[in-house]
Amino acid sequence: MVKILILGGGFGGIRAALDLENKLTHSRGSGQEDEAHITLIDKNGYHLFLPALYEVASAYGVKKDPFAVRLKKSICIPYHSIFEGKKLDFIQDEVTKIDLNAKKVFADARVFEYDYLLIALGSQTNDFGIPGVKEYAYQFKSIDDALMVNKKLEESIKRSSVPYPVKIFVCGGGFTGVELAAELSCCAKKVAKVNKIKHKSHTVTLFEAGPKILPMISEEKRQHILRRLTRLGVSVMENSPIEEVGPDFVKLKNGQNMDGNIIVWTAGIKANELLKNVAGLSVSVSGKVITDEFLQVKDSKNVFAIGDNVEFIDPKTQKPVPAFAYVANDQGKVVAENIIRTLQAKKLKSYCPFYSVWVAPAGGKYAIAHLWNGIHITGFLGWVVRELIDLRYMLSILPPGKALSLMWQEVTLFTKND
Ligand SMILES: Cc1cc2nc3c(=O)[nH]c(=O)nc-3n(C[C@H](O)[C@H](O)[C@H](O)COP(=O)(O)OP(=O)(O)OC[C@H]3O[C@@H](n4cnc5c(N)ncnc54)[C@H](O)[C@@H]3O)c2cc1C
Incomplete structure (x- = not known):
């Protein structure tokens, strides 16, 4: 069975995981073996809905919420709610190292092997080196x-x-x-x-x-x-x-x-620091992963990358595609499709950036x-x-x-x- 490992359960990682699960593991009851084993790792137990973060910062008048439980629940969506009943494994762990040659990912608590890897670890705050x-x-x-x-x-x-x-x-x-x-x-x-x-x-x-x-x-x-x-x-x-x-x-x-x-x-944001230390990974000056038009990482055909941790140059404008949630979501769809097409030895689909809304x-x-x-x-x-x-x-x-x-x-x- 093919092992597909997804790093990061943000907008991109979740979309790819759900699409892969939907298309690859739905031979239930048919007597056929599932084609793939999908695992998603995230350091948190919830998907953070970042577009509403400003609402939490500015919320007022929420009664009976001394420990901010209601506020947290409003934008932290537990992975078990998203993946309930799905044939995929969610593991809460922090990824510490990626070894592309050995096809292994090291996390705090364990080591994961993969046949296909999707890097969707998002971004970090950029302080541009400004003191304080x-x-x-x-x-x-x-x-x-x-x-x-x-x-x-x-x-x-x-x-x-x-x-x-x-x-x-x-x-x-x-x-x-x-x-x-x-x-x-x-x-x-x-x-x-x-x-x-x-x-x-x-x-x-x-x-x-x-x-x-x-x-x-x-x-x-x-x-x-x-x-x-x-x-x-x-x-x-x-x-x-x-x-x-x-x-x-x-x-x-x-x-x-x-x-x-x-x-x-x-x-501003910058690429996830972890990517700097991945031997053999093509990264841009800003530390983001460089992919081809299929969102495949250069020189690693079994590795894909999407979302904020990617620098994808829009061929129309020659500028990087902006870091938007729906961009990561769109890229997640394309990568799910391309992993399936790779398994079926079909021609891959190109990613066409759209971000004008x-x-x-x-x-x-x-x-x-x-x-x-x-x-x-x-x-x-x-x-x-x-x-x-x-x-x-x-x-x-x-x-x-x-x-x-x-x-x-x-x-x-x-x-x-x-
Ligand atoms: C405050 C704020 C507001 C925003 N508002 C909007 C908006 O209104 N509309 C819009 O389109 N975009 C918005 N964005 C941008 C949007 O949220 C991002 O473009 C989007 O989240 C990128 O998706 P992603 O999947 O690449 O990364 P993310 O959604 O950031 O997901 C990355 C995931 O990786 C996990 N992770 C990171 N490091 C590790 C590790 N070492 N081990 C395990 N897991 C790890 C994180 O926990 C996270 O779940 C906003 C961003 C911010 C910060």
Whole structure:
């Protein structure tokens, strides 16, 4: 039986695992042997739904949740819910080493052998070597990061006093920074209102090193988002590269020192560090895996890679495909298909990048959605579109009852601060 090993249960890894399971192990009851044994390894016991991380950081008014259990459950989807009844093994373990020559993967607790390997380990926060980012800024990549920001925000606003509003800094003007700054501003207002704080309780500043926030979108939509941020009270500082982060300050390259109480880093991602030490693995200057058009790793035909840990150059633009959840999901589908085609000695399918759709939530029940064929939906309807996209994803990985229940929990919890 062919052994297929998937490293990482993120957006890419899960899609590949479910598609492979569906197509390769469904000879149940037919008397035929299954063709493959599929194993997925992840260091966590849950799939983290990163697109809603900002909602956890800015949640407020969730009653009877002293240990944040409801908040955690809203975006940490247990693998046993996703893989229940599926013919694949999920192993919770941390991968420490990949040996391509021996076709082995080493994890904390055991060693795995494979015939086909899929590397889908995602990314890590990039601090660009800036002093103090690791030590003093909240990284924004895990449930614990989001819960820490949430706790600190509420505590600080309640303690704020007349000359000392809480200064919230969000560093990085990509989609994550924009949605977080907007929502933190809404949440801070709500905390102040509920606690009857009459003085100016907070300020929110969004820093961007480059000349523009969201440089990848059209100028018209960028201006729209800027107007919305201003309306919510977020100050946007473009052209403001950060030189150093301290326990309670941010120093800009132009010499300006700014005092801040809550500093969140959303300025970029880099490849998973583990990949640097894999002998024989083709990696780019940025440390990401280089694949061919079939998402096969160079010189290793039985190894595939997808998602944030891959640098795939779009032949149309000659630029790397962006790190989006649905990009990883699409790549997961292609790799599942290509592993099956390899087993059947058929021609492989090329990956055709698609990433022109985006939805930017911008505080409360408001989002700017740029959809297929240039359709543009803004405001409450934009937010509805965003919720429908999330629901569609949940339905693609969970049984309908569980998907609907999870979405209901999300919507009811995350709109309490609006
Ligand atoms: C805050 C935030 C908000 C975002 N919002 C959006 C959005 O709204 N829309 C959108 O399209 N994209 C969004 N993204 C980007 C999107 O989440 C990523 O592009 C997507 O998660 C990439 O999928 P992946 O499968 O490559 O990696 P991931 O989803 O990151 O999965 C990688 C998996 O590998 C596991 N792993 C890592 N190292 C190890 C190890 N050593 N051993 C075992 N397991 C390991 C991790 O636990 C994780 O489960 C957001 C990202 C962030 C950080």
